[in-house]
Amino acid sequence: MLYCETYPILKIADVKREKDFLTLKLAQGIQRIIPVSDRSIRVIYTKDDSINEENINNKPGIIDLEPYSDWTFEESDKEVVIKLPKLKVVIKKNGASYTYYDEEGNLLLKERKARSKELDTVPVYAISEKDIQKEYIDTADGRKEVVRKADKIKIRDAYRTRLSFEFDDNEAIYGLGQHEEGYHSLRGKRIFLNQGNRKIAIPMFISTKGYGILVNTYSPSIFNDAEDGTYFYTEADSEMDFFFLNGSDEKMDGVIRQYRKITGKAAMLPKWAYGYIQSQERYETSDEILSISKEYRDRNIGLDCIVLDWCSWKDGQWGQKSFDPERFPDPDAMTSELHKDNVHFMISIWPNVNEGTDNYNEFKDAGELLPGINIYNALSKKARDIYWKQAYEGLFSHGIDAWWCDNSEPIAPEWNYAVKPESSKIYDEYCNQLPMHIPAEMTNSFGLYHAMGIYEGQRGQYAKKDQDIEEKRVVNLTRSGYIGQQRFGTILWSGDISASWDTFKRQIAAGLHFSVSGLPYWTTDIGAFFVKNGLSWFWNGEYDLGPKDPAYCELFTRWYQWGAFLPIFRGHGTDFRRELWQFILDKDPSQDADGLKAASFYDALVRANHMRYELMPYIYSLAGAVWHDDDVIIRPLSFEFTEDKKTWDIMDQYMFGKNMMVCPVTKPMYFDHDEDGNCISINTNDIDASRSFMRRVYLPEGCNWYNYNTGDKYEGGQYIKVEALLDTIPVFVKEGTIIPVTAFERSTQEQTGDITLHIFGGADAFFSLYEDEGDGYGYEKGDYTITKIEYIDSQNKVLADGALSGRFKVEIIK
Secondary structure, X not given: OOOOOOOOXXXXXXXXXXXXXXXXXXXXXXXXXXXXXXXXXXXXXXXXXXXXXHHHHOOOOOOOOOOOOOOXXXXXXXXXEEEEOOEEEEEEOEXXXXXXXXXXXXXEEEEOOOOOEEEEEEEEEEEOOOOOEEEEEEEOOEEEEEEEEXXXXXXXXXXXXXXXXXXXXXXXXXXXXXXXXXXXOOOOOEEEEOOEOOEEEEEEEEEOOOEXXXXXXXXXXXXXXXXXXXXXXXXXXOXXXXXXEEOHHHHHHHHHHHHHHHHOOOOOOOHHHHOEEEOOOOOOOXXXXXXXXXXXXXXXXXXXXXXXXXXXXXXXXXXXXXXXXXXXXXXXXXXXXXXXXXOEEEEEEOOEOOOOOHHHHHHHHHOOEOOOOOEEXXXXXXXXXXXXXXXXXXXXXXXXXXXXXXXXXXXXXXXXXXXXXXXXXXXXXXXXXXXXXXXXXXXXXXXXXXXXXXXXXXXXXXXXXXXXXXXXXXXXXXXXXXXXXXXXXXXXXXXXXXXXXXXXXXXXXXXXXXXXOOXXXXXXXXXXXXXXXXXXXXXXXXXXXXXXXXXXXXXXXXXXXXXXXXXXXXXXXXXXOOOHHHHXXXXXXXXXXXXXXXXXXXXXXXXXXXXXXXXXXXXXXXXXXXXXXXXXXXXXXXXXOOOOHHHHHOOOOEEEOOXXXXXXXXXXXXXXXXXXXXXXXXXXXXXXXHHHHEEEEEEOOOOEEEEOOOOOEEEOXXXXXXXXXXXXXXXXXXXXXEEEEOOOOOXXXXXXXXXXXXXXXXXXXXXXXXXXXXXXXXXXXXXXXXEEEEEEHXXXXXXXXXXXXXXXXXXXXX
């Protein structure tokens, strides 16, 4: 008969307050509870004899926090109770499981009763560069070195950790970064948290009960809420380390504010970054870039930035941070010409660089390449300084305004396959391959360090005494993000997605989960990166004719309309050109679809573009609130309407700010493909044809709603059908809302006119209008204004900081 060794139940043997934290000593190690605010705590657990202070104080996503001391604890024979002003934590001595309550005694979250915190010692390896076998391969992200075989050397031990919970049946979970699967609530899901081209892993989730868990790990991890348990698991950590965040009376918004308190405020982007950004794979010469910019101006379409995708360098010099003198003979003149027309210039830079280039040789000579591959070691301060020096000397000194840090994962093994592997296989390969190059406990953090280097490098350039250059806010469009990255002026985007209606709808949910993971700025390739159906699994678009296919034109138009209501408004892709005039057809069949006289695709696109610019006072104020108040721009309906459970699984409608609800059209209404791939009209020909152009919308309960496009008023708590012709995206606003707008201009810099306040009556309304100089870092020193605007419904009266200024016009809708 086999012998059963009894499982050693965690038992708390000693409890002691030490300065501003509480130490629990167990036979199996030490747990430390550190209150970090009046409603949040940090928990650290190790099986070692002591906690490594250097480890826990040098984690890159977390900022230095002031000690928080306004808390007490009580100890009895059975439990330890920690009391903060807005959080109570009860810890069972037998089992060491935690239960969390709000200030009113309401249960927030229970850890599993037994084995709630588990640590398993595992060896950590690095590769030996002796006898290494590697090869170059061509990928969608350029030419890369891949290690095929190498010996491993053990360098230390780490822990696999597992933190187990008991969720309430009556709660929904969101966050954990960006998931292309288009999840609604994450309940019942298994989420692999590894970085990828279309995947952004962020180890924080948030509950409709108004709490969040931020796991302070930088290794691959797994969130699981399935048949085999509910837990958060990490692959390699020096200790278990997590934060419990209570939103308290601010609910889920409060969780985000606690996250930003711990990981840092989101930097303010320049105003131009909220205008339209035109990109293309790829513009090849300075003349082409200037001609595209000019045509946008000539056509009176809003444009604030144009982008140079890969290959600014000479042929064969992938990743070299310089201009090819043949295609870009005078980059200073090019950027100067763009700036004269209020167009900014963004350039693509990469972490991988070809062997033999000047940039590669500089990294190699300094010993600052990752082991075995041609990618610089962003985790090293010395390497980051070299990277910035190269970027400054070769690019930024020529008038560059913004960075596109592409491929910032920077290794996605699944993209080397012809057929996409299963998610578990992708995760397994990631866990096995990445530690050959990046320490196992840091593999998810490359993008964070990469962004840190760009931000600190650019801001440090302004601080040099011998520099006399215009201070610009850092703008970094990048594909991978992690906790704390909002400090570094980053915009994340959803990677190289493919064109289909299903992808489009899933992207809405992807953006919402990302946004509530704590990082505010997110965008997508409007119309998708891949449009054609190619050989590779990822190149699987459904529109081989691109803009010559009315079915794709319709998809692009709806995607563009949605993009106008994202934090960042940006078009990009391969296979076909994406400038708006590419969607002018010789005979636009949408203009006379069954006699409904819909707008043309081009007209609809221009209308969406103009609407974005008209809303700029509203949008820039939302951005101001992100920095000033730690707000969230795009928000699941459940953020605002938590008590209305119908909202918990609606992820194809969302709030744009706290009072405006956007309802993208996510299915074709005019054109589709038949079984043979031919474009066909899908309108009905009967007398009720207009029903084909209706979008079903849920209006959350608790308030009345106005159709922003028509002014029609509806009672909340019901589904309605609303007209959504080609040039219209359904948008609703809550009663008691102020939306400031201004006249369209071709760039944000030209928008200096009066502001009209659209007042949607029925209740009192408030709005904080944020304004600053639009660029530079004066806002950090108080160089901004916030105008408090109030509408008193019973008096039909509007006040701006006590009196209505002459710069405001008022339109009241009741």
